[in-house]
Amino acid sequence: MRMPRLSTVIAVGALAFLLLPFIVVIGASFDTSNxxxxxxxxxxxSFMRYTEINPKYIDAVINSTxxxxxxSLLAAAFGLAASLGIVxxxxxxxxxxxxxxxxxxxxxxxVTGAVFLQFFSWIGSFTGFYPARSLAGVVLAHLIVTIPYxxxxxxxxxxRLHPSxxxxxxxxxxxxxxxxxxxxxPSIRPGVAVGLFYAFAVSFGDVPIALFLVRDxxxxxxxxxFNDMQVDFQPSILALSTLVIILSLVMMLxxxxxxxxxxxxxxxxxx
Amino acid sequence: MASDAVSSRRxxxxxxxxxxxxxxxxxxxxxxxxxxxxxxxxxxxxxPQGTFLELSLHxxxxxxxxxxxxxxxxxxxxxxxxxxxxxxxxxxxxxxxATAISLAIAVxxxxxxxxxxxxxxxxxxxxxxxxSLITVVIKLMGLSIFLSPAGLLxxxxxxxxxxxxxxxxxxxxxxxxxxxxxxxxxxxVLLLFGVVQTIPVYLEEAAxxxxxxxxxIFLSVIxxxxxxxxxxxxxxxxxxxxxxFTSAVLLGGGRVLIMPVLVQQYIIQRAEYGYGTALAALLLxxxxxxxxxxxxxxxxxRRARPVRAGA
Amino acid sequence: MSSVELRHLSxxxxxxxxxxxxxxxxxxxxxxxxxxxxxxxxxxxxxxxIAGFEFPTEGQIFIGGEDVTRVPPRRREIGMVFQNYAxxxxxxxxENVAFGLRQRxxxxxxxxxxxxxxxxxxxxxxxRDRYPAELSGGQQQRVALVRALAISPRMxxxxxxxxALDQKMREIMQVELKQLQQRLGITTVFVTHDQQExxxxxxxxxxxxxxxxxxxxxPTELYERPNSQFVAEFIGKNNILTGTIxxxxxxxxxxxxxxxxxxxxxxxxxxRRGESIVFCVRPEHIDIVRHxxxxxxxxxxxxxxxxxxxxxxxxxxxxxxxxxxxLVEKARSDESFSVGERVGISWNVKDSxxxxx
Ligand SMILES: Nc1ncnc2c1ncn2[C@@H]1O[C@H](COP(=O)(O)OP(=O)(O)OP(=O)(O)O)[C@@H](O)[C@H]1O
Ligand SMILES: [Mg+2]
Numbered sequence: 001m002r003m004p005r006l007s008t009v010i011a012v013g014a015l016a017f018l019l020l021p022f023i024v025v026i027g028a029s030f031d032t033s034n035x036x037x038x039x040x041x042x043x044x045x046s047f048m049r050y051t052e053i054n055p056k057y058i059d060a061v062i063n064s065t066x067x068x069x070x071x072s073l074l075a076a077a078f079g080l081a082a083s084l085g086i087v088x089x090x091x092x093x094x095x096x097x098x099x100x101x102x103x104x105x106x107x108x109x110x111v112t113g114a115v116f117l118q119f120f121s122w123i124g125s126f127t128g129f130y131p132a133r134s135l136a137g138v139v140l141a142h143l144i145v146t147i148p149y150x151x152x153x154x155x156x157x158x159x160r161l162h163p164s165x166x167x168x169x170x171x172x173x174x175x176x177x178x179x180x181x182x183x184x185x186p187s188i189r190p191g192v193a194v195g196l197f198y199a200f201a202v203s204f205g206d207v208p209i210a211l212f213l214v215r216d217x218x219x220x221x222x223x224x225x226f227n228d229m230q231v232d233f234q235p236s237i238l239a240l241s242t243l244v245i246i247l248s249l250v251m252m253l254x255x256x257x258x259x260x261x262x263x264x265x266x267x268x269x270x271x
Numbered sequence: 272m273a274s275d276a277v278s279s280r281r282x283x284x285x286x287x288x289x290x291x292x293x294x295x296x297x298x299x300x301x302x303x304x305x306x307x308x309x310x311x312x313x314x315x316x317x318x319p320q321g322t323f324l325e326l327s328l329h330x331x332x333x334x335x336x337x338x339x340x341x342x343x344x345x346x347x348x349x350x351x352x353x354x355x356x357x358x359x360x361x362x363x364x365x366x367x368x369a370t371a372i373s374l375a376i377a378v379x380x381x382x383x384x385x386x387x388x389x390x391x392x393x394x395x396x397x398x399x400x401x402x403s404l405i406t407v408v409i410k411l412m413g414l415s416i417f418l419s420p421a422g423l424l425x426x427x428x429x430x431x432x433x434x435x436x437x438x439x440x441x442x443x444x445x446x447x448x449x450x451x452x453x454x455x456x457x458x459x460v461l462l463l464f465g466v467v468q469t470i471p472v473y474l475e476e477a478a479x480x481x482x483x484x485x486x487x488i489f490l491s492v493i494x495x496x497x498x499x500x501x502x503x504x505x506x507x508x509x510x511x512x513x514x515x516f517t518s519a520v521l522l523g524g525g526r527v528l529i530m531p532v533l534v535q536q537y538i539i540q541r542a543e544y545g546y547g548t549a550l551a552a553l554l555l556x557x558x559x560x561x562x563x564x565x566x567x568x569x570x571x572x573r574r575a576r577p578v579r580a581g582a
Numbered sequence: 583m584s585s586v587e588l589r590h591l592s593x594x595x596x597x598x599x600x601x602x603x604x605x606x607x608x609x610x611x612x613x614x615x616x617x618x619x620x621x622x623x624x625x626x627x628x629x630x631x632i633a634g635f636e637f638p639t640e641g642q643i644f645i646g647g648e649d650v651t652r653v654p655p656r657r658r659e660i661g662m663v664f665q666n667y668a669x670x671x672x673x674x675x676x677e678n679v680a681f682g683l684r685q686r687x688x689x690x691x692x693x694x695x696x697x698x699x700x701x702x703x704x705x706x707x708x709x710r711d712r713y714p715a716e717l718s719g720g721q722q723q724r725v726a727l728v729r730a731l732a733i734s735p736r737m738x739x740x741x742x743x744x745x746a747l748d749q750k751m752r753e754i755m756q757v758e759l760k761q762l763q764q765r766l767g768i769t770t771v772f773v774t775h776d777q778q779e780x781x782x783x784x785x786x787x788x789x790x791x792x793x794x795x796x797x798x799x800x801p802t803e804l805y806e807r808p809n810s811q812f813v814a815e816f817i818g819k820n821n822i823l824t825g826t827i828x829x830x831x832x833x834x835x836x837x838x839x840x841x842x843x844x845x846x847x848x849x850x851x852x853x854r855r856g857e858s859i860v861f862c863v864r865p866e867h868i869d870i871v872r873h874x875x876x877x878x879x880x881x882x883x884x885x886x887x888x889x890x891x892x893x894x895x896x897x898x899x900x901x902x903x904x905x906x907x908x909l910v911e912k913a914r915s916d917e918s919f920s921v922g923e924r925v926g927i928s929w930n931v932k933d934s935x936x937x938x939x
Contacts, residue, residue: 004489005485006485006486007379007382007386008383010380010383011380011383015398015399018456021414022402022405022409024416024417025413028416040423078311079308081304081305081307081308082304082305082308082309084301084304085301085305086305089302089305090301091302100312103312106558107555108513108514108558110514110531110554111514114323114535114548115320118319118322118544118548119318119319119323122322141315144315176299198404201404201405205404205405205408207406208516208531208535211539212539221406222406225406226517229411230521237412244405244409248401248404252404261393261400471666473664473668474670476633476635476655476662477664478670478681479655480633480656480658481656481682481685481733482657482659482682482685483656484685487685491673492670492672495673498672
């Protein structure tokens with residue numbers, strides 16, 4: 001089979017287009033030819049930008065990481081429970097449950113952000129607890145939009161695990177808990193790992209939701225960068241972004257080593 | 272005698288097993304696991320969205336306050352104001368064009384990657400997957416540097432003499448479009464790649480031996496087999512574009528006032544919650560309407576022609 | 583219709599090992615040639631080189647006298663039926679059949695007329711507007727066949743086209759295919775690993791093994807005069823025996839199979855005493871008699887190990903004293919033998935065939 005020529009050309013172009021912004025950011029982060037202007041391709045290569053990173057970004061990275069870790073763990077737990085219920089439960093109208101649990105990703109993120117801003121102040125007005133005053137607000141809002149990703153990858157795995165394995169374990173005298181921990185969970189672990197990974201990525205990168213909920217103390221990295229890009233763009237942001245890009249690549253490689261690219265891809269489609 | 276003993280022991284065994292079956296080994300009632308996430312969905316999805324929609328029925332009275340009575344005033348106000356109508360229209364067509372461009376790029380890209388296969392395709396896909404997971408803010412940063420009037424693209428075009436004036440590619444609709452394509456393209460490629468993989472190569476060979484050219488194979492074998500996923504993938508891309516706010520702000524330079532931007536402005540900057548929530552509710556409504564109508568159209572199309580990809 | 587010629591055709595996928603090695607073959611116009619051989623012997627690869635999907639590493643391919651080695655598949659004017667039919671699932675039966683005609687930019691009316699003809703010929707006009715997924719395996723097979731024939735190709739290639747059908751349907755399709763091929767007089771290359779299918783379809787069979795052609799010939803020729811142990815065993819059932827030449831007479835030579843067991847075998851061209859030889863005898867050429875009544879010369883004594891009854895014939899597996907088992911086929915007769923019985927077996931000297939080892 002000879003290769004489709006035009007398609008290959010388009011594919012090369014698409015790949016270049018998708019990688020371009022990262023190449024520009026990484027390249028420009030090493031430029032120090034001019035104190036305040038951004039230059040790509042870079043001229044005077046040095047690590048200077050990396051030493052200038054404003055401490056407020058470090059705080060933002062810490063906030064974003066805390067939020068994303070908590071969100072991904074919770075999303076995986078809730079996603080696991082929901083997947084078990086949807087795939088294994090005896091349900092009338094399984095498809096309806098599936099679509100219901102997928103709803104949050106179909107709502108425009110900006111709407112979700114606005115909704116939570118209003119909801120949290122409404123909660124606060126009669127309980128005295130204002131979730132948006134701490135990281136809890138962003139965590140709760142991110143949780144609801146990341147659970148569908150976790151369900152997508154875990155349910156995909158669960159659907160491939162034939163119930164006869166669980167039944168075999170039961171027939172051999174295993175208790176329900178033992179069946180779950182010894183048979184079900186080990187088999188769907190890759191799905192859980194991918195779910196965690198997606199939830200982390202979505203939470204760590206989100207702007208439209210967090211924008212409504214963060215304050216100075218709870219500022220996340222993407223929102224900080226988003227704000228500064230509009231008013232006060234410091235070249236050191238490029239250095240920080242480069243670090244984020246490298247970290248994402250490393251995480252991607254790790255997750256691929258753990259579960260294989262095929263699985264990451266196939267569960268992505270199940271969104 | 273001996274055989275009697277054996278058989279009675281067997282009976283004993285099967286009895287004891289039955290007993291334990293009744294007590295502890297009944298089917299796990301997995302559906303009960305739905306309660307916990309279900310409750311969470313009630314408190315974090317249904318309840319907030321409900322109160323939000325309710326708020327959109329209260330008119331603004333200034334200074335971040337809304338009136339106590341419910342009415343459709345916000346909706347009527349928005350839908351009768353040319354400014355908002357233009358914004359709604361702009362949101363729609365930008366999303367539609369971005370989706371169409373992305374599909375036009377993603378289909379051949381997915382096709383080529385699937386057919387090239389091997390290490391090269393794996394590496395490309397990993398890179399594309401990684402780009403889809405990194406925050407869109409960083410992508411937009413790179414794009415705005417590259418596309419700016421003094422950026423590399425304009426330098427190259429000016430340098431080769433193709434243009435004499437820098438092209439204005441950011442702070443306008445073109446910039447926003449490029450940003451939207453950047454945002455949804457990786458997801459479409461990943462999604463369609465899986466689909467092309469299920470189209471057997473021998474179908475292409477069958478077309479080729481019957482005289483089809485490359486283009487003809489692509490159009491008559493590949494595209495029809497991918498049509499269902501192109502529709503569902505296109506819908507996902509369209510939804511993402513409709514809610515895409517970051518690219519509109521960062522590459523639109525405050526000049527491209529699509530609905531997500533207005534929602535943010537009205538709620539955060541102007542504290543006009545009535546209009547802000549009504550705008551958000553309308554956006555939600557349009558997205559759902561688009562999904563439902565495409566879904567219905569698609570079901571009807573499929574019923575008329577039982578399209579199945581692959582053999 | 584066109585003749586086909588393969589000259590010194592070789593293909594290796596990764597450089598060292600040959601999938602196809604130095605294949606030479608000329609196929610006459612209108613001939614039905616079957617490639618037969620065990621799995622992995624290079625049948626599909628050869629067929630795909632004729633179709634143009636694989637480039638030969640060496641050698642040339644001629645169709646109708648024209649060198650097509652470098653011609654892309656779509657210009658070769660070949661009809662091909664794929665193993666899994668490769669029907670386009672997004673097109674109706676009629677659209678599938680019209681596909682090749684549309685590529686040739688024929689007019690609508692001409693295409694419609696041709697499609698109707700083809701569907702009528704295959705007796706599937708009723709399914710004109712159905713999709714492939716709504717057809718049975720046999721119906722899909724017919725669609726694939728007429729889709730290939732619709733373009734009036736110079737030749738027809740088929741790679742195990744009947745493999746997915748059940749035994750009964752297979753036999754029906756074999757008869758239909760052969761009739762159709764003869765009626766159209768189209769040069770056909772058919773790949774199979776089923777020797778019965780090959781025998782029932784072929785004008786000539788090309789037996790392949792390990793990428794090489796082992797023998798080419800009409801079914802009767804291959805059956806009656808296999809040139810090697812491989813072909814003798816691959817085509818039909820056969821008993822392969824080895825022994826050493828003990829004595830030579832004018833018509834035959836006496837071969838010692840084991841200690842006391844001697845048989846008469848066709849005389850080699852240049853027999854030498856003490857030389858070891860390989861020969862074969864077909865099961866149906868072996869006679870079997872009760873031990874006590876044995877009076878034929880050339881009879882060997884053995885014990886019935888196993889019997890298999892097929893209605894019109896019975897197979898006996900006879901264990902000789904040399905510990906070698908011999909299969910004997912007996913047409914329906916009054917005489918039958920039971921397991922454990924001592925019997926004598928014998929054959930005519932002319933039915934024992936010497937083989938190259
Ligand atoms: N694309 C390929 N790449 C590498 N090796 C191949 C390829 N196609 C075939 N081969 C090898 O070439 C040899 C011949 O394969 P071929 O498919 O022609 O066999 P075949 O006779 O059709 O077998 P079967 O009856 O199983 O279909 C095999 O050893 C196979 O492994
Ligand atoms: Mg084959």
